[in-house]
Amino acid sequence: MKFSYYPGCTLKNKAKDLDRYARACAAALGIELIEPDDWQCCGGVYPLGKDEIAPKLAAVRVLADAAEQGNQLVTVCSACHHVLKRVNDDMKNDADTRERANRYMDLQRPYTGQTGVLHLLEVLRDRVGFDTLKEKVVNPLTGKKIGAYYGCLLLRPGDVMTLDDPENPRVMEDLIRALGAEPVVYPYRNECCGGYVSLGDKELTGRMCDRILESAVGFGAQMLLTACPLCMYNLRAHSDLPVYYFTELLAEALGVKEAAQ
Amino acid sequence: MSELTERIMEISGADPRKCMKCGKCTAACPVAGEMDIKPHQFASCLAKGQSDLLLSSNTLHKCLSCFACVERCPRDVRPGRLIDAVRQCVVRARGQAFLTPEEIPELLDDELPQQLLVSAFRRYRR
Numbered sequence A: 001m002k003f004s005y006y007p008g009c010t011l012k013n014k015a016k017d018l019d020r021y022a023r024a025c026a027a028a029l030g031i032e033l034i035e036p037d038d039w040q041c042c043g044g045v046y047p048l049g050k051d052e053i054a055p056k057l058a059a060v061r062v063l064a065d066a067a068e069q070g071n072q073l074v075t076v077c078s079a080c081h082h083v084l085k086r087v088n089d090d091m092k093n094d095a096d097t098r099e100r101a102n103r104y105m106d107l108q109r110p111y112t113g114q115t116g117v118l119h120l121l122e123v124l125r126d127r128v129g130f131d132t133l134k135e136k137v138v139n140p141l142t143g144k145k146i147g148a149y150y151g152c153l154l155l156r157p158g159d160v161m162t163l164d165d166p167e168n169p170r171v172m173e174d175l176i177r178a179l180g181a182e183p184v185v186y187p188y189r190n191e192c193c194g195g196y197v198s199l200g201d202k203e204l205t206g207r208m209c210d211r212i213l214e215s216a217v218g219f220g221a222q223m224l225l226t227a228c229p230l231c232m233y234n235l236r237a238h239s240d241l242p243v244y245y246f247t248e249l250l251a252e253a254l255g256v257k258e259a260a261q
Numbered sequence B: 001m002s003e004l005t006e007r008i009m010e011i012s013g014a015d016p017r018k019c020m021k022c023g024k025c026t027a028a029c030p031v032a033g034e035m036d037i038k039p040h041q042f043a044s045c046l047a048k049g050q051s052d053l054l055l056s057s058n059t060l061h062k063c064l065s066c067f068a069c070v071e072r073c074p075r076d077v078r079p080g081r082l083i084d085a086v087r088q089c090v091v092r093a094r095g096q097a098f099l100t101p102e103e104i105p106e107l108l109d110d111e112l113p114q115q116l117l118v119s120a121f122r123r124y125r126r
């Protein structure tokens, strides 16, 4: 199994763990992740204005590069995945964006949204399969009660993200089960952590994270799992409840955590 | 329809006139309690041509673009997009950015992820 792999800027800096454990797990599962030579930051948030082209171009470049390689494109950061999938949807379905981006970039071959964009969670579920994954687990996380924290970016808008049911997702719970632990389903798992607002208004994001954390702890979670560096930053600022990247627990269960460090 | 309302509809690609005032967007919004003008009121102000009111609303600072409202809206009005379009009408004008590079150093801490800075700049500045 071979994919183009887009780490994104935060995984090269503050979220190195998310990246290094993802690579170690992929290798352990026989997945080859190929990072393009040249990529730029996706911008972190999807540009919502219909007339915005420039802020989408970094995403288009990496999507077009994957198309040239004949690969699907895998990401692990919730935010990068969100931006790449939505820009790709525009390139496929919005003629104005497609034409303007292609005209601006003057690519060798026109890019029309042909690259499949996958979150690593989707690769684990749909390509590896959770049953197969379970067989590869050498250190089952038995006895751990883990709450999956989805937040907003992975799931919404559901018709474009298509990762899971945006109101009642289960991919991370199924992953937790495959790793031998017990998933804790709590109502605030798909509520936003406050996102970028925490730069200027930590009180607001604090209130939002408190609600999420209380809900998780109330339902018995001993730790949370996330795919987003910003969710982790916001949640950690407000509690001692451990928050892990899903790739870290996956690496632990697959027995490749030490080597990845 | 005012020029501003037209501009907001053009940027957002959403149509506030389809709103049936059910309030599901505001019910779903995790920060509605902090907003002076709630998501459903954004749609209704725009539909009534009162778009000027929205330019100084604190909602432009509070909205997280989390899309809970968009997911729940039965009429595809996409309030989160409307709010962002109003925000863009404000920040695109010179000197109206919500965030300047000079403010950054004192907002930093050791754990702050790069993603937070690029995201905030994308939303608060043009």
Ligand code: SF4
Pocket (backbone or CB within 6 Å): B025, B028, B029, B030, B031, B032, B039, B062, B063, B064, B065, B066, B067, B068, B069, B070, B079, B080, B083
């Ligand atoms: S996108 Fe904005 S208005 Fe809509 S639910 Fe989220 S915070 Fe509320």
Ligand code: SF4
Pocket (backbone or CB within 6 Å): B018, B019, B020, B021, B022, B023, B024, B025, B026, B039, B040, B043, B072, B073, B074, B075, B076, B077, B078, B079
């Ligand atoms: S959910 Fe949609 S239709 Fe209902 S009040 Fe909000 S914008 Fe209007």
